Amino acid sequence: MQNNKLKHIALRDWIKDRISDSTFKYGDKLLSENELAAQFGISRQTVRQAIGALEAEGVLTRVRGSGTYVAALPVAEKQKTMNIGVITTYLDDYIFPPILNGIDSVLLENGYTMNLSITNNKIENEAKVLRNLIEKGVDGLIVEGTKSAFPNPNTYIYKEIRRKNLPCIFINSFYSGLNFPYIALNDVKAAEICTDYLVKNGHRKIGGIFKSDDIQGHLRYSGYCNELKKHGIDIDERNVMWFVTEDLNELFAGDYDKSIDRRLGCCSAVVCYNDQIAVRLIDTLKRLGKNVPDDISIISFDNSNFASFSNAALTSVNHPKKQLGIDAAQHMISMLQNDNYDWKLLYEPILIERNSVKTISHP
Incomplete structure:
Protein backbone atom coordinates (compact mmCIF):
# COMPACT_ATOMS: atom_id res chain seq x y z
CA MET A 1 0.00 0.00 0.00
CA GLN A 2 1.41 3.40 -0.96
CA ASN A 3 2.46 5.57 1.97
CA ASN A 4 1.60 8.78 0.18
CA LYS A 5 -2.05 7.91 -0.18
CA LEU A 6 -4.73 7.92 2.44
CA LYS A 7 -5.06 4.33 3.61
CA HIS A 8 -8.76 3.97 2.87
CA ILE A 9 -8.25 5.36 -0.66
CA ALA A 10 -5.38 2.95 -1.24
CA LEU A 11 -7.53 0.02 -0.10
CA ARG A 12 -10.43 1.20 -2.25
CA ASP A 13 -8.15 1.38 -5.31
CA TRP A 14 -6.68 -2.04 -4.54
CA ILE A 15 -10.14 -3.61 -4.49
CA LYS A 16 -11.04 -1.91 -7.79
CA ASP A 17 -7.82 -3.16 -9.37
CA ARG A 18 -8.54 -6.71 -8.24
CA ILE A 19 -12.00 -6.46 -9.83
CA SER A 20 -10.48 -5.06 -13.02
CA ASP A 21 -7.96 -7.92 -13.36
CA SER A 22 -10.67 -10.49 -12.42
CA THR A 23 -9.03 -11.58 -9.18
CA PHE A 24 -12.41 -10.65 -7.71
CA LYS A 25 -15.31 -11.46 -10.03
CA TYR A 26 -18.95 -10.46 -9.99
CA GLY A 27 -20.70 -12.17 -7.10
CA ASP A 28 -17.48 -13.05 -5.25
CA LYS A 29 -17.50 -12.57 -1.50
CA LEU A 30 -14.98 -10.01 -0.33
CA LEU A 31 -12.52 -10.75 2.46
CA SER A 32 -13.92 -9.88 5.89
CA GLU A 33 -13.13 -6.57 7.58
CA ASN A 34 -10.83 -8.39 10.02
CA GLU A 35 -8.99 -10.16 7.19
CA LEU A 36 -8.48 -6.95 5.22
CA ALA A 37 -7.39 -5.06 8.33
CA ALA A 38 -4.83 -7.75 9.15
CA GLN A 39 -3.59 -8.10 5.57
CA PHE A 40 -2.92 -4.38 5.15
CA GLY A 41 -2.09 -3.44 8.73
CA ILE A 42 -4.92 -0.94 9.06
CA SER A 43 -7.86 -0.47 11.39
CA ARG A 44 -11.32 -1.93 10.84
CA GLN A 45 -12.64 1.63 10.74
CA THR A 46 -10.38 2.35 7.76
CA VAL A 47 -11.60 -0.83 6.07
CA ARG A 48 -15.23 0.16 6.68
CA GLN A 49 -14.53 3.60 5.19
CA ALA A 50 -13.15 2.07 2.00
CA ILE A 51 -15.97 -0.47 1.71
CA GLY A 52 -18.58 2.20 2.39
CA ALA A 53 -17.21 4.33 -0.45
CA LEU A 54 -17.31 1.39 -2.85
CA GLU A 55 -20.86 0.56 -1.77
CA ALA A 56 -21.87 4.14 -2.56
CA GLU A 57 -20.33 3.76 -6.02
CA GLY A 58 -22.17 0.49 -6.56
CA VAL A 59 -18.97 -1.55 -6.80
CA LEU A 60 -19.73 -3.62 -3.70
CA THR A 61 -22.96 -4.69 -2.06
CA ARG A 62 -23.42 -5.71 1.57
CA VAL A 63 -25.73 -8.61 2.46
CA ARG A 64 -26.80 -8.57 6.11
CA GLY A 65 -25.60 -11.64 7.96
CA SER A 66 -23.61 -12.88 4.98
CA GLY A 67 -20.90 -10.41 4.03
CA THR A 68 -19.84 -8.03 1.28
CA TYR A 69 -19.90 -9.02 -2.38
CA VAL A 70 -18.60 -7.69 -5.70
CA ALA A 71 -21.47 -6.00 -7.52
CA ALA A 72 -19.73 -4.77 -10.68
CA LEU A 73 -19.92 -5.97 -14.24
CA PRO A 74 -21.52 -9.37 -14.50
CA VAL A 75 -20.35 -9.83 -18.09
CA ALA A 76 -21.29 -13.27 -19.30
CA GLU A 77 -19.52 -15.25 -22.00
CA LYS A 78 -20.00 -13.52 -25.34
CA GLN A 79 -23.30 -14.52 -26.89
CA LYS A 80 -25.04 -12.54 -29.59
CA THR A 81 -27.90 -10.49 -28.14
CA MET A 82 -28.47 -8.27 -31.21
CA ASN A 83 -28.82 -5.38 -28.73
CA ILE A 84 -26.65 -2.26 -28.67
CA GLY A 85 -26.68 -0.18 -25.49
CA VAL A 86 -26.89 3.56 -26.13
CA ILE A 87 -26.23 5.97 -23.28
CA THR A 88 -26.82 9.71 -23.62
CA THR A 89 -26.82 12.52 -21.10
CA TYR A 90 -30.24 13.86 -22.05
CA LEU A 91 -33.28 13.11 -24.19
CA ASP A 92 -35.13 16.26 -25.17
CA ASP A 93 -35.94 18.41 -28.18
CA TYR A 94 -32.39 19.69 -28.64
CA ILE A 95 -29.84 17.77 -30.79
CA PHE A 96 -30.40 14.35 -29.23
CA PRO A 97 -33.46 13.03 -31.13
CA PRO A 98 -31.77 13.23 -34.57
CA ILE A 99 -28.61 11.58 -33.19
CA LEU A 100 -30.68 8.71 -31.79
CA ASN A 101 -32.71 8.50 -34.99
CA GLY A 102 -29.48 8.09 -36.96
CA ILE A 103 -28.23 5.35 -34.63
CA ASP A 104 -31.54 3.50 -34.62
CA SER A 105 -31.96 3.56 -38.41
CA VAL A 106 -28.60 1.88 -39.04
CA LEU A 107 -29.00 -0.66 -36.24
CA LEU A 108 -32.42 -1.69 -37.53
CA GLU A 109 -31.05 -2.13 -41.06
CA ASN A 110 -28.49 -4.53 -39.62
CA GLY A 111 -30.89 -6.47 -37.42
CA TYR A 112 -29.94 -4.83 -34.12
CA THR A 113 -32.09 -3.18 -31.47
CA MET A 114 -31.16 0.02 -29.63
CA ASN A 115 -31.39 -0.22 -25.84
CA LEU A 116 -31.49 3.41 -24.67
CA SER A 117 -30.54 4.80 -21.24
CA ILE A 118 -30.29 8.40 -20.01
CA THR A 119 -27.86 9.66 -17.33
CA ASN A 120 -29.03 13.29 -16.97
CA ASN A 121 -25.29 14.03 -16.79
CA LYS A 122 -24.99 12.37 -13.36
CA ILE A 123 -22.05 10.10 -12.57
CA GLU A 124 -24.07 7.79 -10.31
CA ASN A 125 -26.67 7.32 -13.06
CA GLU A 126 -23.94 6.42 -15.53
CA ALA A 127 -22.68 3.64 -13.24
CA LYS A 128 -26.20 2.26 -12.82
CA VAL A 129 -27.06 2.23 -16.51
CA LEU A 130 -23.71 0.69 -17.47
CA ARG A 131 -24.23 -2.17 -15.03
CA ASN A 132 -27.86 -2.55 -16.06
CA LEU A 133 -27.06 -2.79 -19.76
CA ILE A 134 -24.23 -5.24 -19.17
CA GLU A 135 -26.37 -7.41 -16.88
CA LYS A 136 -29.11 -7.52 -19.53
CA GLY A 137 -26.54 -8.35 -22.18
CA VAL A 138 -25.52 -6.12 -25.09
CA ASP A 139 -23.16 -6.65 -28.01
CA GLY A 140 -21.74 -3.13 -27.83
CA LEU A 141 -22.09 0.31 -26.28
CA ILE A 142 -22.45 3.79 -27.79
CA VAL A 143 -21.88 6.29 -24.99
CA GLU A 144 -22.06 10.02 -24.51
CA GLY A 145 -19.79 10.65 -21.54
CA THR A 146 -21.08 12.12 -18.28
CA LYS A 147 -19.24 15.18 -16.91
CA SER A 148 -16.45 14.21 -19.27
CA ALA A 149 -14.12 17.02 -18.15
CA PHE A 150 -13.92 15.71 -14.58
CA PRO A 151 -12.13 12.63 -13.19
CA ASN A 152 -14.65 9.82 -13.51
CA PRO A 153 -15.14 7.27 -10.69
CA ASN A 154 -16.63 4.88 -13.27
CA THR A 155 -13.30 4.49 -15.05
CA TYR A 156 -12.86 1.01 -13.58
CA ILE A 157 -16.06 -0.10 -15.32
CA TYR A 158 -14.82 1.14 -18.67
CA LYS A 159 -11.47 -0.54 -18.14
CA GLU A 160 -13.29 -3.79 -17.49
CA ILE A 161 -15.39 -3.24 -20.63
CA ARG A 162 -12.20 -2.82 -22.63
CA ARG A 163 -10.53 -5.83 -21.02
CA LYS A 164 -13.49 -7.98 -22.03
CA ASN A 165 -13.37 -6.60 -25.61
CA LEU A 166 -16.93 -5.29 -25.49
CA PRO A 167 -17.08 -2.76 -28.37
CA CYS A 168 -17.61 0.77 -27.03
CA ILE A 169 -17.77 4.06 -28.94
CA PHE A 170 -17.99 7.51 -27.37
CA ILE A 171 -19.95 10.27 -29.08
CA ASN A 172 -19.66 14.06 -28.65
CA SER A 173 -17.05 13.68 -25.91
CA PHE A 174 -14.48 11.29 -24.46
CA TYR A 175 -12.76 10.52 -21.17
CA SER A 176 -9.13 11.47 -20.85
CA GLY A 177 -6.99 8.42 -20.12
CA LEU A 178 -9.41 5.91 -21.64
CA ASN A 179 -8.35 4.72 -25.07
CA PHE A 180 -11.75 4.21 -26.70
CA PRO A 181 -12.74 5.26 -30.22
CA TYR A 182 -14.88 8.38 -30.38
CA ILE A 183 -16.87 10.50 -32.82
CA ALA A 184 -17.28 14.23 -32.26
CA LEU A 185 -17.24 17.69 -33.74
CA ASN A 186 -13.75 19.19 -33.89
CA PRO A 320 -23.69 16.76 -37.54
CA LYS A 321 -26.57 15.37 -35.43
CA LYS A 322 -28.20 12.57 -37.46
CA GLN A 323 -25.02 11.94 -39.46
CA LEU A 324 -23.11 11.48 -36.20
CA GLY A 325 -25.66 8.88 -35.14
CA ILE A 326 -25.44 7.11 -38.49
CA ASP A 327 -21.64 7.07 -38.40
CA ALA A 328 -21.56 5.85 -34.79
CA ALA A 329 -23.86 2.94 -35.58
CA GLN A 330 -21.99 2.04 -38.79
CA HIS A 331 -18.67 2.03 -36.94
CA MET A 332 -20.24 -0.13 -34.22
CA ILE A 333 -21.33 -2.69 -36.83
CA SER A 334 -17.81 -2.62 -38.24
CA MET A 335 -16.26 -3.12 -34.79
CA LEU A 336 -18.51 -6.11 -34.17
CA GLN A 337 -17.15 -7.66 -37.35
CA ASN A 338 -13.43 -6.86 -37.18
CA ASP A 339 -12.52 -5.79 -33.62
CA ASN A 340 -10.88 -2.52 -34.75
CA TYR A 341 -10.86 -0.38 -31.61
CA ASP A 342 -8.14 2.10 -32.58
CA TRP A 343 -9.72 5.05 -34.41
CA LYS A 344 -11.47 8.40 -34.00
CA LEU A 345 -13.65 10.57 -36.24
CA LEU A 346 -13.72 14.36 -35.97
CA TYR A 347 -16.13 16.39 -38.09
CA GLU A 348 -14.87 19.54 -39.75
CA PRO A 349 -16.92 22.48 -38.43
CA ILE A 350 -19.17 24.48 -40.76
CA LEU A 351 -20.41 27.90 -39.64
CA ILE A 352 -24.02 28.72 -40.52
CA GLU A 353 -24.35 32.51 -40.83
CA ARG A 354 -27.53 34.21 -39.71
CA ASN A 355 -28.09 37.63 -38.14
CA SER A 356 -26.80 37.50 -34.55
CA VAL A 357 -23.42 39.03 -35.45
CA LYS A 358 -23.07 42.69 -36.39
CA THR A 359 -20.12 44.09 -38.33
CA ILE A 360 -18.52 46.95 -36.41
CA SER A 361 -15.46 49.14 -36.75
CA HIS A 362 -12.77 49.20 -34.08
CA PRO A 363 -10.00 51.68 -33.33
Missing part, protein backbone atom coordinates in the same frame (compact mmCIF):
# COMPACT_ATOMS: atom_id res chain seq x y z
CA ASP A 187 -14.59 21.51 -30.99
CA VAL A 188 -11.25 23.31 -30.90
CA LYS A 189 -11.41 24.20 -34.58
CA ALA A 190 -15.10 25.10 -34.29
CA ALA A 191 -14.33 27.68 -31.60
CA GLU A 192 -11.42 29.01 -33.64
CA ILE A 193 -13.77 29.54 -36.59
CA CYS A 194 -16.34 31.31 -34.38
CA THR A 195 -13.79 33.62 -32.80
CA ASP A 196 -12.10 34.36 -36.13
CA TYR A 197 -15.50 35.24 -37.62
CA LEU A 198 -16.12 37.75 -34.84
CA VAL A 199 -12.68 39.32 -35.23
CA LYS A 200 -13.14 39.63 -38.99
CA ASN A 201 -16.41 41.44 -38.30
CA GLY A 202 -14.53 44.04 -36.27
CA HIS A 203 -14.88 42.64 -32.75
CA ARG A 204 -11.95 42.79 -30.33
CA LYS A 205 -13.65 42.70 -26.93
CA ILE A 206 -14.97 39.15 -27.13
CA GLY A 207 -16.36 37.37 -24.08
CA GLY A 208 -17.33 33.76 -23.63
CA ILE A 209 -19.60 31.38 -21.72
CA PHE A 210 -18.32 27.81 -21.48
CA LYS A 211 -19.35 24.59 -19.73
CA SER A 212 -16.81 23.38 -17.18
CA ASP A 213 -18.01 19.81 -16.51
CA ASP A 214 -17.99 18.57 -20.12
CA ILE A 215 -14.82 18.26 -22.19
CA GLN A 216 -16.45 20.11 -25.09
CA GLY A 217 -16.47 23.27 -22.98
CA HIS A 218 -12.73 23.06 -22.37
CA LEU A 219 -11.97 22.30 -26.01
CA ARG A 220 -14.09 25.22 -27.18
CA TYR A 221 -12.43 27.53 -24.66
CA SER A 222 -9.07 26.35 -25.98
CA GLY A 223 -10.07 27.22 -29.54
CA TYR A 224 -11.37 30.61 -28.40
CA CYS A 225 -8.04 31.36 -26.69
CA ASN A 226 -6.03 30.11 -29.68
CA GLU A 227 -7.76 32.48 -32.05
CA LEU A 228 -7.59 35.52 -29.76
CA LYS A 229 -3.84 34.95 -29.41
CA LYS A 230 -3.50 34.52 -33.18
CA HIS A 231 -5.03 37.97 -33.69
CA GLY A 232 -2.96 39.56 -30.95
CA ILE A 233 -5.94 40.06 -28.63
CA ASP A 234 -5.37 39.70 -24.89
CA ILE A 235 -7.49 37.11 -23.09
CA ASP A 236 -9.38 38.78 -20.26
CA GLU A 237 -10.66 36.19 -17.78
CA ARG A 238 -13.07 38.78 -16.39
CA ASN A 239 -15.03 38.40 -19.63
CA VAL A 240 -15.24 34.60 -19.48
CA MET A 241 -17.98 32.80 -17.53
CA TRP A 242 -18.09 29.10 -16.68
CA PHE A 243 -21.07 26.99 -15.60
CA VAL A 244 -21.79 23.39 -14.62
CA THR A 245 -24.88 21.38 -15.45
CA GLU A 246 -26.54 21.86 -12.06
CA ASP A 247 -26.16 25.66 -12.10
CA LEU A 248 -27.54 26.37 -15.56
CA ASN A 249 -31.12 27.26 -14.64
CA GLU A 250 -30.00 29.34 -11.68
CA LEU A 251 -27.48 31.27 -13.78
CA PHE A 252 -30.15 32.61 -16.12
CA ALA A 253 -33.06 32.85 -13.66
CA GLY A 254 -32.62 36.60 -13.18
CA ASP A 255 -30.73 36.79 -9.91
CA TYR A 256 -27.41 36.79 -11.77
CA ASP A 257 -28.33 39.40 -14.38
CA LYS A 258 -26.10 42.03 -12.77
CA SER A 259 -23.19 39.61 -12.61
CA ILE A 260 -23.65 38.67 -16.26
CA ASP A 261 -23.83 42.36 -17.18
CA ARG A 262 -20.67 43.07 -15.21
CA ARG A 263 -18.76 40.23 -16.91
CA LEU A 264 -20.12 40.42 -20.44
CA GLY A 265 -21.89 43.78 -20.77
CA CYS A 266 -18.67 45.53 -21.78
CA CYS A 267 -18.06 43.08 -24.64
CA SER A 268 -19.08 43.71 -28.22
CA ALA A 269 -19.51 39.96 -28.82
CA VAL A 270 -19.82 36.69 -26.89
CA VAL A 271 -18.96 33.11 -27.85
CA CYS A 272 -21.61 30.85 -26.27
CA TYR A 273 -21.10 27.17 -25.42
CA ASN A 274 -24.18 26.18 -27.42
CA ASP A 275 -27.47 27.50 -28.82
CA GLN A 276 -29.36 26.88 -25.58
CA ILE A 277 -26.95 29.13 -23.72
CA ALA A 278 -27.08 31.72 -26.49
CA VAL A 279 -30.88 31.93 -26.36
CA ARG A 280 -30.84 32.28 -22.57
CA LEU A 281 -28.18 34.96 -22.79
CA ILE A 282 -30.26 36.86 -25.35
CA ASP A 283 -33.22 36.82 -22.91
CA THR A 284 -30.96 38.06 -20.10
CA LEU A 285 -29.55 40.85 -22.26
CA LYS A 286 -33.09 41.87 -23.18
CA ARG A 287 -33.91 42.25 -19.48
CA LEU A 288 -30.81 44.43 -19.23
CA GLY A 289 -32.03 46.63 -22.08
CA LYS A 290 -29.59 45.30 -24.68
CA ASN A 291 -30.45 43.94 -28.08
CA VAL A 292 -28.72 41.34 -30.25
CA PRO A 293 -26.96 42.13 -32.54
CA ASP A 294 -27.30 45.93 -32.31
CA ASP A 295 -25.75 46.21 -28.84
CA ILE A 296 -23.89 42.92 -28.61
CA SER A 297 -23.21 40.08 -31.06
CA ILE A 298 -23.70 36.40 -30.23
CA ILE A 299 -22.21 33.30 -31.86
CA SER A 300 -22.72 29.71 -30.76
CA PHE A 301 -22.56 25.99 -31.53
CA ASP A 302 -24.89 23.20 -32.70
CA ASN A 303 -27.12 24.90 -35.33
CA SER A 304 -30.14 23.51 -33.48
CA ASN A 305 -33.78 24.54 -33.74
CA PHE A 306 -32.95 27.21 -31.17
CA ALA A 307 -30.66 28.86 -33.72
CA SER A 308 -33.24 29.35 -36.44
CA PHE A 309 -36.23 30.12 -34.23
CA SER A 310 -34.53 32.54 -31.84
CA ASN A 311 -35.64 36.20 -31.92
CA ALA A 312 -32.15 36.97 -33.21
CA ALA A 313 -31.46 34.03 -35.54
CA LEU A 314 -28.13 32.66 -34.39
CA THR A 315 -24.93 32.36 -36.35
CA SER A 316 -23.92 28.90 -35.18
CA VAL A 317 -21.51 26.06 -35.98
CA ASN A 318 -23.38 23.10 -37.39
CA HIS A 319 -23.48 19.90 -35.35
